Amino acid sequence: MIEGKLRTPEAVRDAERWTAHNYHPLPVVISSAEGAWLTDVDGRRYLDCLAGYSALNFGHRHPALIRAAHNQLDKLTLTSRAFVHDQFADFCRELAQLCGKDLVLPMNTGAEAVETGIKVARKWGYQVKGVTPGQANIVVAEGNFHGRTTTIVSFSTDEDARADFGPYTPGFTVVPYGDLAALTDAIDENTVAVLLEPIQGEQGVVVPPEGYLPGVRRVCTERNVLFIADEIQSGLGRTGATFACQQEGVVPDMYLLGKALGGGIVPVSAVAADAGVLGVLKPGQHGSTFGGNPLACAVATEVVRLLATGEFQRRSAELGARLHAGIQSLVGKGLLAVRGRGLWAGLDIDPALMSGREAGERLMKRGVLAKDTHGSTIRLAPPLVITADEIDYAVAQLAGVLAG
Incomplete structure (x- = not known):
């Protein structure tokens, strides 16, 4: 003992x-x-x-991650986003570059990244696409696992995760995973996004049929709908590429990241997208006291650098x-x-x-x-x-x- x-x-x-x-x-x-x-x-x-x-x-x-955490613990751990700290810009720039996107919005947990993605997609739909106010909808897949907040479990098909937590948040249409025709049919004039895991982890590491993700990308482009890829489990090296989407030759409009981004030391999540999407947010419309804190940024920047080597x-x-x-x-x-x-x-x-x-x-x-x-x-x-x-x-x- x-x-x-x-x-x-x-x-x-x-x-x-x-x-x-x-x-x-x-x-x-x-x-x-x-x-x-x-x-x-x-x-x-x-x-x-x-x-x-x-x-x-x-x-x-991991020695490099532990070293980064120890170094930062000796200097600064939290300021809130009321101020800019010296670790913030490096993290956001290097993660944006890894993702091939213009902007990054740091949060803490994977569920927070998903909630952020939902809010951004809705705001983009109203301000950019011109969706009818209050009518934005998002297409999701059966067997999904995006987190356990009340909004997220509202579109879960897992009764253990969903039952007895209502009333449920409206604005989601659930279609079978891997069924491109069903997904296409579910998109209407008020659809702002398709939210998918490139590989469904919690469902049992379910890989979609060949051609499905490229088909989703094509349909989203044709119908002016955001493709949001939840790479919280599948991303950051897990599948043999930086992102699982890359193995299908697909670039989503928005990446949702978490889990490995914190190096197993601190909770870190992020949304990455281009300015035409994340740029819809203005001060006071979304935030987090701990999101993008100095300790998290120091560790996550080192994670990004480990991934940059390939x-x-x-x-x-x-x-x-x-x-x-x-x-x-x-x-x-x-x-x-x-x-x-x-x-x-x-x-x-x-x-x-x-x-x-x-x-x-x-x-x-x-x-x-x-x-x-x-x-x-x-x-x-x-x-x-x-x-x-x-x-x-x-x-x-x-x-x-x-x-x-």
Whole structure:
């Protein structure tokens, strides 16, 4: 046992006693971490194959990110946007350049980025497109996961996320994911945006059909509608490119970013778009006390610089091919299907064999941490610093779980 820490059973019980049960975590209590590995309060090590739902793309405690955080902690952590601080311009400029956009609006959480995108799209619709006042609508996809605010769950199709949180916010039209004809038909004269995940992470790493994203881009351009890409999970190297949209040759009008942007140290999110879109905002119309704070900007600027080298995108593509080859070999041996790109995979386990929760618990006992979603699906999203040997280890443990 690590000195001064409760052992796992006691720590789990304490957490359950004093915490609202909005999560159902695996019965493991993490005390420290480095790179792709976690250590619990009993001193046992685990390979992290979730990476904080892609918030830890660069691994735990990446030296460059920790150094940036320590340096900034010694100088300045918060001013609010009432003043300009010396980390702000570098972050906004370098992230805008990474995205190929004119402007960046920093926020804190992914859900805040989505809410910001919705507000900007509506304002753009009224001021630029000329939509009927109060009638703006946004087309979204079934199976989406964009966050858990009241507005966002209003257009969720996941009843666990949505039920009993009404009344719901109007202004959204839900269509099947991957169905370009349905999306096209849903657009009317008051549609201001199409909001999509290029790959649906929470749904089980669902990759859309070939040609779908380019088709969405074409339709949005033809109908004068903004294409908003929620790259909060899929972006920043996860799929083998800086953005998942790039792998389809698509450039959205707006990127929504978060999770990995904070380097696993602080919550950082952002909206990136050209001036003709984000420029509709004027002082006093949107903001955040902590959005774009000095500590967040210092860490996130270093994240952008790590991505600018291309190293992590290459690692994700190359090691992702190894991961997918390994898990694909288990289809028919307890796995029904495998989906994903780069170091991101959704694995459908035969429900006759075990549930996703059971698979996660059995993997945990074998030293690998992953999380289930939607019954019998397991998601794998290891940090991009994982090695080839560690991928082979994870696949071997999964094979052992499936073999019983």
